[in-house]
Every structure is written in structure tokens, then in C-alpha cells.
Amino acid sequence: MRKLMLGNEAVARGAYEAGVTVAAAYPGTPSTEITENIAKYDEIYSEWSPNEKVSLEVAIGASIAGARAICSMKHVGLNVAADPLFTVSYTGVNGGLVIMVADDPGMHSSQNEQDSRFYARASKVPMLEPADSQECKDYVKMAFELSEKFDCPMFVRLSTRIAHSQSVVELGDKVEYQLKEYKKNFDKYVMMPAMARKRHVEVEKRMAALREFSNTTELNRIEWGNKEIGIITSGIAYQYAREAFGDVSYLKLGMVHPLPEKLIADFAKEVKALYVVEELEPFIENQVKKLGIQVIGKDKLPVIGELGAQLISEKILNKKIEVKSPINDVVPVRPPVMCPGCPHRGMFHVLKKLKLVVSGDIGCYTLGALPPTEAMDTCVCMGASVSGAHGMEKARGKDFAKKTVAILGDSTFIHSGITGLIDIVYNKGNSTVIILDNSITGMTGHQHNPTTGFTIKGEPAKQVDLVKLAQAVGVERVAVVDPFDIKEFEKVVKQEIAAEEPSVIISQRPCALLKNVQFDGPLTINNEKCKKCKLCLAIGCPAIVDKGDKIEINEALCVGCKLCTKLCNINAIEKAGDLNG
Amino acid sequence: MDKLNIMLVGVGGQGSLLASRILGNVALKMNFDVKVSEVHGMSQRGGSVVTYVKFDKKVYSPLIEKGEADLIVAFEQLEALRWIEFLKDGGKMIVNEQKINPMPVIIGKAKYPENIIDKIKSHYNNTISIDALKIAKECGNIKAVNIVLLGLMAKSTDIRKETWIEAITETVPAKFLDVNVKAFEAGYHS
Numbered sequence: 001m002r003k004l005m006l007g008n009e010a011v012a013r014g015a016y017e018a019g020v021t022v023a024a025a026y027p028g029t030p031s032t033e034i035t036e037n038i039a040k041y042d043e044i045y046s047e048w049s050p051n052e053k054v055s056l057e058v059a060i061g062a063s064i065a066g067a068r069a070i071c072s073m074k075h076v077g078l079n080v081a082a083d084p085l086f087t088v089s090y091t092g093v094n095g096g097l098v099i100m101v102a103d104d105p106g107m108h109s110s111q112n113e114q115d116s117r118f119y120a121r122a123s124k125v126p127m128l129e130p131a132d133s134q135e136c137k138d139y140v141k142m143a144f145e146l147s148e149k150f151d152c153p154m155f156v157r158l159s160t161r162i163a164h165s166q167s168v169v170e171l172g173d174k175v176e177y178q179l180k181e182y183k184k185n186f187d188k189y190v191m192m193p194a195m196a197r198k199r200h201v202e203v204e205k206r207m208a209a210l211r212e213f214s215n216t217t218e219l220n221r222i223e224w225g226n227k228e229i230g231i232i233t234s235g236i237a238y239q240y241a242r243e244a245f246g247d248v249s250y251l252k253l254g255m256v257h258p259l260p261e262k263l264i265a266d267f268a269k270e271v272k273a274l275y276v277v278e279e280l281e282p283f284i285e286n287q288v289k290k291l292g293i294q295v296i297g298k299d300k301l302p303v304i305g306e307l308g309a310q311l312i313s314e315k316i317l318n319k320k321i322e323v324k325s326p327i328n329d330v331v332p333v334r335p336p337v338m339c340p341g342c343p344h345r346g347m348f349h350v351l352k353k354l355k356l357v358v359s360g361d362i363g364c365y366t367l368g369a370l371p372p373t374e375a376m377d378t379c380v381c382m383g384a385s386v387s388g389a390h391g392m393e394k395a396r397g398k399d400f401a402k403k404t405v406a407i408l409g410d411s412t413f414i415h416s417g418i419t420g421l422i423d424i425v426y427n428k429g430n431s432t433v434i435i436l437d438n439s440i441t442g443m444t445g446h447q448h449n450p451t452t453g454f455t456i457k458g459e460p461a462k463q464v465d466l467v468k469l470a471q472a473v474g475v476e477r478v479a480v481v482d483p484f485d486i487k488e489f490e491k492v493v494k495q496e497i498a499a500e501e502p503s504v505i506i507s508q509r510p511c512a513l514l515k516n517v518q519f520d521g522p523l524t525i526n527n528e529k530c531k532k533c534k535l536c537l538a539i540g541c542p543a544i545v546d547k548g549d550k551i552e553i554n555e556a557l558c559v560g561c562k563l564c565t566k567l568c569n570i571n572a573i574e575k576a577g578d579l580n581g
Numbered sequence: 582m583d584k585l586n587i588m589l590v591g592v593g594g595q596g597s598l599l600a601s602r603i604l605g606n607v608a609l610k611m612n613f614d615v616k617v618s619e620v621h622g623m624s625q626r627g628g629s630v631v632t633y634v635k636f637d638k639k640v641y642s643p644l645i646e647k648g649e650a651d652l653i654v655a656f657e658q659l660e661a662l663r664w665i666e667f668l669k670d671g672g673k674m675i676v677n678e679q680k681i682n683p684m685p686v687i688i689g690k691a692k693y694p695e696n697i698i699d700k701i702k703s704h705y706n707n708t709i710s711i712d713a714l715k716i717a718k719e720c721g722n723i724k725a726v727n728i729v730l731l732g733l734m735a736k737s738t739d740i741r742k743e744t745w746i747e748a749i750t751e752t753v754p755a756k757f758l759d760v761n762v763k764a765f766e767a768g769y770h771s
Contacts, residue, residue: 004615
């Protein structure tokens with residue numbers, strides 16, 4: 001059966017067909033849909049873990065216990081999971097273990113553009129890289145076989161355009177996978193120095209065997225065409241190169257670590273000019289050069305951002321495509337915004353009004369850094385808001401802490417904010433931490449987490465009680481406030497930043513996109529009453545528009561959250577008529 | 582028809598993902614190779630979003646680049662203007678008359694260009710505009726803007742209408758089927 005599938009969906013299908021028993025992940029664009037799709041298979045146990053490190057450890061445990069296991073993350077998630085990664089490379093596996101990592105060249109939804117292929121080299125874990133959805137499925141299945149054959153975890157690396165492109169997949173049957181026998185194996189699974197030294201020898205042996213394998217596997221294939229030009233490429237870059245160069249010769253690498261050195265040398269001998277076409281860093285190129293082979297790559301192509309067929313044509317073939325619109329208007333940019341009805345908007349209104357230093361974090365609320373709210377000073381990584389605020393206080397003193405807050409989401413807090421909070425309490429900080437509890441993991445498209453009370457499959461689960469958790473680590477001042485009650489919110493924030501001890505404020509209101517969140521329907525502005533004071537515009541709601549002569553509410557966007565009515569001193573904002581009737 | 586490059590451009594939340602899924606299924610039914618490239622994550626929150634749909638005997642790159650689109654369906658006027666250089670010579674542009682102000686315009690840092698549709702029509706002959714929001718309202722659901730536009734787009738291709746209806750039936754949840762088919766027909770006959 002042929003089916004159109006996202007790369008991520010095809011990975012899930014590959015895991016299913018390979019007989020996977022356990023799947024774990026923390027959501028992160030562009031990897032999220034892998035595990036969302038795996039969760040649809042009843043045969044597979046799947047979970048949202050609190051963070052990527054936990055998800056990899058769960059998968060490692062499952063593998064040691066004899067099952068095939070998969071864990072999935074975005075590139076920056078791999079930084080979080082790096083600790084178990086480097087050691088599971090030593091222990092190897094029992095059941096097959098596959099680590100999916102999705103890079104985001106061009107940073108569509110990320111804070112950096114790291115190239116995860118370097119992790120494969122650094123941790124000595126082999127890496128496959130598919131170039132379309134069919135390969136996503138096939139390579140994942142293959143990765144499980146290789147994992148068991150070579151006794152090592154396997155990486156499969158995606159990039160945004162592979163993960164989030166749909167292409168045709170031929171579905172296969174599920175293999176009936178029998179759990180491998182579980183045996184206590186001290187030398188293999190207990191990584192103390194004496195055992196780890198022995199395992200390191202095994203790792204080197206395995207990598208030598210894999211280097212040989214890489215030369216002969218069908219994962220790395222030559223497509224002969226015109227031999228004037230030879231292209232070494234992999235993943236999405238292969239697709240761009242095919243489009244840009246047409247009928248030339250290609251060495252398409254499905255295994256990017258370790259590289260097939262002999263195959264590369266043989267290919268290079270046959271072609272006149274040799275290029276490496278790869279996105280981000282010169283990972284393949286530098287290794288080819290190390291073999292003493294002349295090759296052109298990043299001296300022509302950028303290390304920044306995504307490639308594309310036209311870019312490759314322009315940089316390598318000097319074919320510039322000139323298209324210019326005859327319409328000269330300046331087109332304003334359209335940055336993402338917090339949705340109409342977003343609970344964060346009320347909080348940002350208060351933080352901005354109080355002119356606080358805001359140590360920020362990763363989530364929908366990062367959008368609060370943009371105009372008109374502009375109420376965020378930093379955003380580095382998951383959890384850094386909390387520990388960063390503590391560092392600010394230790395650098396500049398208590399008075400600075402009294403005009404500083406850390407803000408982060410419920411899911412981000414569980415991911416890695418809790419450790420920062422413990423640090424504040426333990427090391428005598430005074431910081432105020434605002435946890436935005438919107439009952440869901442928002443930015444990645446609504447995943448459950450330990451604070452929502454449901455599992456990935458929607459089954460009821462124990463819910464982390466954020467109030468008790470904060471109290472348990474030693475925070476004595478914990479308040480729960482509705483961010484749409486602006487007056488109360490302001491009062492609580494003022495009171496907590498003034499306190500000479502750590503505080504946690506839980507800003508509690510569900511995400512406006514959740515199905516069970518119902519508002520009364522769109523509002524409208526009564527122009528007979530409106531004095532155009534523009535106070536309502538300050539909250540940066542995309543539904544409220546300044547038309548010059550009047551302020552208007554876009555009824556197709558407005559959900560009726562009524563936050564703006566709380567800013568209007570003259571009650572000029574009213575309920576609109578029914579849109580659908 | 583041996584190949585077709587379609588771009589759906591709009592504002593995150595307008596439903597272009599569903600429309601592209603239906604398009605992909607149409608391509609499958611016609612035994613084309615097809616790739617659909619989407620944007621997930623941050624841009625979905627009210628940002629500018631673009632979806633590329635490519636039908637061909639064999640599709641390599643999932644992206645459509647400048648001057649390569651046979652058809653652009655703009656869910657919003659400003660987005661039509663933003664992506665217009667991607668239209669190939671003689672390509673067709675369908676513009677929904679809806680306007681959604683981006684934040685720089687809302688806060689007075691930028692101006693929403695005037696008479697966008699007239700300007701596009703004067704330079705690109707093959708342009709049609711439609712008030713898909715109004716039609717969607719008449720069909721009983723303002724969220725069906727995407728399917729109204731799909732209906733109008735369907736009429737611009739030489740793909741049989743039945744193929745489109747089948748693809749819609751297979752893609753949208755059963756409980757929304759009636760309103761979506763109604764919206765498709767309304768777009769098709771607009």
C-alpha cells in the first residue's frame with residue numbers, strides 16, 4: 001500500500017514495522033510528530049518523558065532489557081541527552097536502540113543551528129541520514145538491524161525538510177520481534193573504570209568494522225551519470241543537488257558516520273570535478289580532504305542556513321536566477337505572535353508595566369520578547385530562565401533581584417527548571433520564578449506533560465502538583481494567580497519581588513487553543529464610545545487593529561477572551577454579533 | 582498535465598496544512614510522485630507560513646523556488662504580495678481578499694500596502710480574487726476558508742472534480758465532511 005507520509009510519520013511506521021516495544025521522547029520541533037505517530041500504534045509503549053536525557057535513559061533500559069527501543073529529539077535536545085549517549089556507546093545494546101535526532105537548518109523553530117553529525121563522531125555512534133519519507137522508514141528498520149549486528153546504538157538524523165515533508169511511502173509488514181534474553185552482564189552494562197576501559201576497546205573494534213561495512217552497504221550508493229561532475233551528498237542536500245545538477249554522477253551517502261572512505265576514493269577517481277554538497281558544517285568535506293582528495297564544498301556553499309537548488313546552481317554553476325516583482329511596495333514582515341486569547345498576554349502586560357528584567361525561556365512565551373510586549377531580556381535554553389536569574393542576582397546583588405523575574409512554562413519547568421529552583425533555594429537566592437501553567441506543552445503543538453494529568457495516549461495519570469513541588473524544595477512563598485486578573489497579578493508580582501526570599505508564582509490559565517477552552521465569541525469596538533486612547537493596543541493582540549481613524553477588532557481572529565476589556569476604562573469593547581449565523 | 586508546482590501561502594492558523602494534505606492525496610490518486618513541504622512549530626503561531634506541493638513523475642527537492650510556481654493560492658492579501666516572485670511566467674495567482682495585519686502594522690511600525698489585489702492583477706494577468714471568508718461563513722463555518730480556496734483552485738486545474746471530493750472524503754474527519762464538501766462546491770462554483 002502506498003501512502004503519503006511526513007518524514008516523521010514514516011519514522012514512526014519504520015519503528016512499528018521493526019517491532020519496537022518502547023518509544024520515549026520530549027517534544028521538540030522538528031521531531032515531535034515521530035512520537036505522536038508512534039503513540040497511535042497500540043502495540044508500542046510510548047511516553048513523553050520529562051526531558052531528552054530521561055527519554056534516552058528509558059530507551060537504554062528497554063534495550064538492555066531485550067526490547068527494540070527508540071527515542072527522538074530535536075538537535076538541542078541531544079545536548080540534554082549527551083550524558084547517557086556517550087556511555088551507551090560503550091555499553092552497546094541488547095535489543096536494538098535507535099536515537100532519532102532532527103536538526104533545524106535555517107532555524108525555523110530553534111535557538112541555534114547546530115549540526116548533530118558531530119555528535120556521531122564524538123560519541124562513536126554510527127549515523128544514517130534519509131533523504132525522503134520512504135528512506136525514513138527503511139533506514140529506521142535498517143538501523144535496528146545494524147544496532148543489534150554491531151552491538152551499538154544507532155543515530156538516524158533528520159532535518160526539518162525531511163521531517164516535515166510528505167512523500168510517498170510503500171508500507172511493509174510488522175516483524176514479530178521476540179525480546180532478547182535478559183542476562184546480568186556486569187562487564188557490559190556497569191560502566192565503572194575497569195569495565196569501561198575494556199568496553200572502549202570494543203568500541204574501537206566496532207568502529208573499524210563499521211568503516212568496512214560503510215564501503216559495501218547499499219546505504220551508500222553511486223548513481224552514475226555524466227562524469228564531468230561528481231557530487232558527494234546526503235539527506236535533503238541530495239534532493240537539492242539532483243535538482244540543481246541534473247544528470248551528473250552522485251555518491252549518495254545514507255550512512256554519514258562512519259564514512260565509506262574506499263568508496264569515496266573510488267568515486268573521486270572516476271569524476272573530473274568533485275563537490276561535496278551538504279547543509280551546515282563541512283562535516284563530510286573535511287573528512288574527504290583528510291583522505292588527500294581535492295574537493296570543492298564550503299568555499300562555495302554557505303555554512304549558514306538551508307541550501308536549495310537555486311542557491312547551489314548560483315554558487316557552483318554560476319547560474320543566477322533573477323526574478324523581480326514589478327510591485328514596489330515594502331512588504332512588512334509577519335513574525336509569529338501569541339494567539340488571540342493567549343494566557344501569557346496578561347502576564348506580559350504586567351511585566352512590561354513594572355519594567356522588570358525578565359529572564360526568559362523556551363516556549364510560546366518566548367514571543368513576549370517581540371514588540372509590542374518586549375518583556376523578555378534573555379532566552380538561551382530550556383530551564384535557563386531560572387538559573388540565569390539566580391546568576392544575575394549573584395552578579396548584581398539583592399536589589400537587582402527585586403526587579404527581576406524568571407518566566408518559563410510548566411513543561412519547561414519540569415524539563416529542567418526545577419533544578420535551577422533547587423539551586424536558588426540551596427544557595428540563598430531571592431529570585432522570583434513565574435511558572436506559566438497553561439495545562440499543556442504549547443509551542444510544539446499540544447503535548448501532555450507531567451503537569452497535565454494525562455499520558456501521551458490521553459490516559460489519566462498522576463499530576464505533578466507544582467505548588468507542593470515548589471514547597472518541597474524549600475520555597476515558602478508560592479502563589480497561584482490568573483494572569484487575566486491583571487490587578488491581582490500585578491499586586492502579587494510586586495509583593496513577591498520585594499520579598500527577601502525565593503518565590504514561585506504560578507500563572508494559571510489554560511492555552512486558548514485547547515478544545516475545552518470556550519470563550520463567548522468575538523468582541524467589537526463601539527465607535528460611539530471609543531476615544532482612541534489605544535490602551536487596548538498595548539497588549540499586542542493580533543485581533544485588535546489600528547485603522548487610523550478608528551480602532552477595530554478583526555472578528556475572524558478574536559476569540560472573546562475579554563483581556564482587552566480590562567484595559568478599556570470606558571467600556572467601549574462589546575460582544576459582537578454571531579459570525580456563523 | 583505532467584507536472585504541477587503549487588504553493589499555499591498564508592498566516593499560521595488559517596488551515597493551509599489541511600489543504601495541502603488534501604492536495605497530496607489528489608496527487609496520489611493520479612499516480613504522480615508528490616512531495617508536500619510544510620512548516621510546523623513557531624511560525625504556526627500567526628507567522629507567515631508557506632506550504633509547497635509538487636506533482637511530477639519524480640520529485641527531488643520538496644521546495645518550490647523563485648519563478649517556479651504554476652499556481653499560488655494566497656490565503657491572505659499581504660502574503661500574496663510576499664510570495665509573488667515565486668510565481669512562474671504566466672502562472673496563476675488566487676488571492677483570498679481577507680486581510681490580517683501583521684504585528685509591525687498593528688503597532689504602527691509598518692504600513693499595510695494599499696490596493697494589493699489591484700496591483701497584482703495589473704501586473705499578473707492570471708490572477709483571481711475571492712472573498713473566501715464570506716463564502717465560508719455562508720457555508721456555516723468560518724474555518725472552512727481553506728476548503729473554499731481549494732474549490733476555486735480545483736477549477737483552475739484539469740483534475741476531475743470527483744478526484745478532489747474523494748481526496749477530501751479521505752482526509753477530513755467524517756463529522757466535518759458535509760461542511761467541507763459544501764465549502765468546496767461553493768469555491769468551485771464561485
